[in-house]
Amino acid sequence: MGWMAIRGWALLVYLFMFLPVAVVVLLSFNSSEFGAFPMAGFSFRWFVELANNEAILRAFRTSIILGSLTALISTTFGVLASLALIRYRVPGSNLISTLLIAPILVPEVVLAVALLLFLNFLSINKSFPLLLFGHVIFTLPFVILVVQARLVGIRRDIEEAAMSLGASPVQTFFQITLPLLLPAVLAGGLFAFTISFDDITGTLFWKPGGVETVPTQIFAMLRNSISPEINALGTVMIVLTVGLPLLGAAIARQLARKSGG
Amino acid sequence: MSAVTLKDIVKRFADFTAVHKMSLEIPEGSFVTLLGPSGCGKTTTLRMVAGLLDPSEGEIAIGGRRINDVPIHKRNLGLVFQNYALFPHKTIAENVAFGLKYRSIARDEARRRVQAALDLVQLPDVGERYPKQLSGGQQQRIALARAIVIEPDVLLLDEPLSALDANLREDMRVELKRIQERIGVTTIFVTHDQSEALAMSDQIVVMSKGRVEQVGPPEDVYNTPASEFVANFLGASNILEANCVGREGESLIVETSIFGRIPVPAGKAPKVSDEGPVKLVVRAEKLQLAARGAPAGDAIEVDAIVETVDYQGQAVRYFVRAGERQLQAINLIDERPFSEGAPVSLRLRPRDCAALPVS
Numbered sequence: 001m002g003w004m005a006i007r008g009w010a011l012l013v014y015l016f017m018f019l020p021v022a023v024v025v026l027l028s029f030n031s032s033e034f035g036a037f038p039m040a041g042f043s044f045r046w047f048v049e050l051a052n053n054e055a056i057l058r059a060f061r062t063s064i065i066l067g068s069l070t071a072l073i074s075t076t077f078g079v080l081a082s083l084a085l086i087r088y089r090v091p092g093s094n095l096i097s098t099l100l101i102a103p104i105l106v107p108e109v110v111l112a113v114a115l116l117l118f119l120n121f122l123s124i125n126k127s128f129p130l131l132l133f134g135h136v137i138f139t140l141p142f143v144i145l146v147v148q149a150r151l152v153g154i155r156r157d158i159e160e161a162a163m164s165l166g167a168s169p170v171q172t173f174f175q176i177t178l179p180l181l182l183p184a185v186l187a188g189g190l191f192a193f194t195i196s197f198d199d200i201t202g203t204l205f206w207k208p209g210g211v212e213t214v215p216t217q218i219f220a221m222l223r224n225s226i227s228p229e230i231n232a233l234g235t236v237m238i239v240l241t242v243g244l245p246l247l248g249a250a251i252a253r254q255l256a257r258k259s260g261g
Numbered sequence: 262m263s264a265v266t267l268k269d270i271v272k273r274f275a276d277f278t279a280v281h282k283m284s285l286e287i288p289e290g291s292f293v294t295l296l297g298p299s300g301c302g303k304t305t306t307l308r309m310v311a312g313l314l315d316p317s318e319g320e321i322a323i324g325g326r327r328i329n330d331v332p333i334h335k336r337n338l339g340l341v342f343q344n345y346a347l348f349p350h351k352t353i354a355e356n357v358a359f360g361l362k363y364r365s366i367a368r369d370e371a372r373r374r375v376q377a378a379l380d381l382v383q384l385p386d387v388g389e390r391y392p393k394q395l396s397g398g399q400q401q402r403i404a405l406a407r408a409i410v411i412e413p414d415v416l417l418l419d420e421p422l423s424a425l426d427a428n429l430r431e432d433m434r435v436e437l438k439r440i441q442e443r444i445g446v447t448t449i450f451v452t453h454d455q456s457e458a459l460a461m462s463d464q465i466v467v468m469s470k471g472r473v474e475q476v477g478p479p480e481d482v483y484n485t486p487a488s489e490f491v492a493n494f495l496g497a498s499n500i501l502e503a504n505c506v507g508r509e510g511e512s513l514i515v516e517t518s519i520f521g522r523i524p525v526p527a528g529k530a531p532k533v534s535d536e537g538p539v540k541l542v543v544r545a546e547k548l549q550l551a552a553r554g555a556p557a558g559d560a561i562e563v564d565a566i567v568e569t570v571d572y573q574g575q576a577v578r579y580f581v582r583a584g585e586r587q588l589q590a591i592n593l594i595d596e597r598p599f600s601e602g603a604p605v606s607l608r609l610r611p612r613d614c615a616a617l618p619v620s
Contacts, residue, residue, distance in 0.1 A: 155344065155346065157342045157344060157346040158347075158348060158349075160311075160313055160333075160342075160346070161340060161342065161347075161348075161404075162348070162359065163332075163333045163334045164333055164334070164336075164338055164340035164408075164417075165334075165340075165359050165360030165363065165407065165411060166335075166360050166362075166364060167334055167359075167362075167363060168332075168334050169334075171363075172334075175359075176348055179350050180349065180350060
């Protein structure tokens with residue numbers, strides 16, 4: 001009896017969480033002008049309109065460029081930082097590790113305002129590179145956590161064996177360490193991309209005038225009216241942010257299986 | 262000329278000295294074992310030769326050339342680890358060929374050498390497989406093939422048999438020695454297993470607490486231990502407090518409370534002075550139990566009582582009490598072992614004893 005109640009309750013919680021998402025996806029295929037039930041008919045018209053909306057396309061481009069660059073920079077720094085922290089004895093490595101992970105713990109609003117005030121203090125204007133910088137700061141911890149976990153599992157003697165056979169430390173990294181680390185690097189990169197792609201708090205504070213990412217564009221559109229276009233955009237966002245990590249995880253699993261993970 | 266020379270090597274970590282002033286000459290083509298318990302500095306020494314650790318003091322030379330400042334990837338050494346350390350993302354053939362990539366060797370020649378190495382370790386057909394598809398023993402053979410295919414100046418083996426099952430370990434021991442003799446490479450072998458050391462080595466270097474206790478061929482180290490530590494670490498020994506009372510021809514007369522006067526051959530007491538306290542080393546397998554009244558021949562005999570019987574199949578280990586002392590004896594079983602509490606006669610031949618100075 002008790003278990004039944006808990007099960008029912010859990011089901012309700014899930015419904016509460018996912019029903020709105022389902023409604024958005026469902027309504028994005030509604031042919032009616034008004035985003036409400038009952039649905040008038042099935043249509044892709046809002047997706048077509050979305051594809052013709054200059055502002056949204058621009059926001060999409062911005063988001064993808066921002067997300068990709070964030071992923072690239074975060075994984076590069078993340079891998080380097082993890083290597084330094086795990087493979088070498090760096091003075092104060094505990095402190096550095098904590099500092100690098102801290103952005104996860106600090107509320108994003110605080111981080112956002114802090115960076116903004118800091119830039120103000122330095123009299124630096126907001127710009128795209130600074131927006132990128134902000135995204136790198138709070139995606140880096142995720143990359144480091146994922147990469148470190150994998151790096152700990154790569155035995156040091158495998159690298160030592162490679163060096164004893166004549167590979168320099170750099171050759172050893174590219175021949176041995178990086179291929180073994182690849183699943184974690186890809187996973188970290190995908191994390192960074194999706195976090196950057198659907199971030200709104202930091203982005204609202206840091207974006208320069210005239211630059212919109214997809215979330216800030218939706219936010220701006222919602223202030224005027226609730227267009228069914230937004231439902232379509234929401235569906236596209238869901239497919240991207242849920243589908244990409246799933247795809248990434250699948251690829252990572254394949255790679256790990258091949259390399260004996 | 263020595264293949265490897267260590268001169269006054271010291272290795273300090275922060276506030277701990279792992280290796281104290283160690284000097285060693287390893288002849289070309291020989292199989293030298295660093296033997297000792299964990300923490301004795303044997304692996305640290307190996308890692309310094311490999312270039313994975315820098316010595317704090319002293320010089321390391323390979324083939325007469327000082328290599329302290331040569332990084333590991335330019336030392337041309339073969340290294341085999343306890344856990345195989347094969348590259349999991351490369352096939353067996355790619356693993357074995359890895360070192361050849363950095364040695365400008367033509368592709369056909371490289372392929373021929375990889376196959377020759379795989380043939381040598383008796384796994385000619387596994388080239389296309391991945392490491393985790395092989396058993397532990399097979400992986401260790403591949404690790405060996407990978408290390409010798411580059412024709413290293415020195416082969417360094419860091420407890421290569423320790424991760425294997427007991428049966429496999431003995432097979433691999435024979436196999437490893439066969440391969441080493443076949444290619445004649447100078448080999449440094451690190452182990453904590455005395456039977457491996459005794460079976461495989463030309464020279465054994467017994468180490469304890471960062472110091473060399475004794476260097477010598479297996480028989481010397483086993484029969485004439487240079488210290489109490491060596492006597493106890495290689496096999497089981499009884500160490501008795503004794504007194505040297507003088508010399509008679511080629512023998513030192515050593516007096517013990519249990520066995521009385523024993524003429525110990527001078528060759529087995531090289532560091533002992535003619536008079537004063539000494540330690541008498543009696544190997545457990547040199548102490549024979551017999552029924553009381555049986556003829557003793559040239560052996561010294563004393564009465565004892567069996568206290569504990571540790572049956573081991575072809576042999577048995579007894580703990581017997583003779584006077585105040587408990588002694589250990591390992592005997593082959595003739596008919597049936599003595600039972601606990603049995604009165605026996607304990608026999609010892611003087612030439613099986615060795616004497617050590619009191620440290």
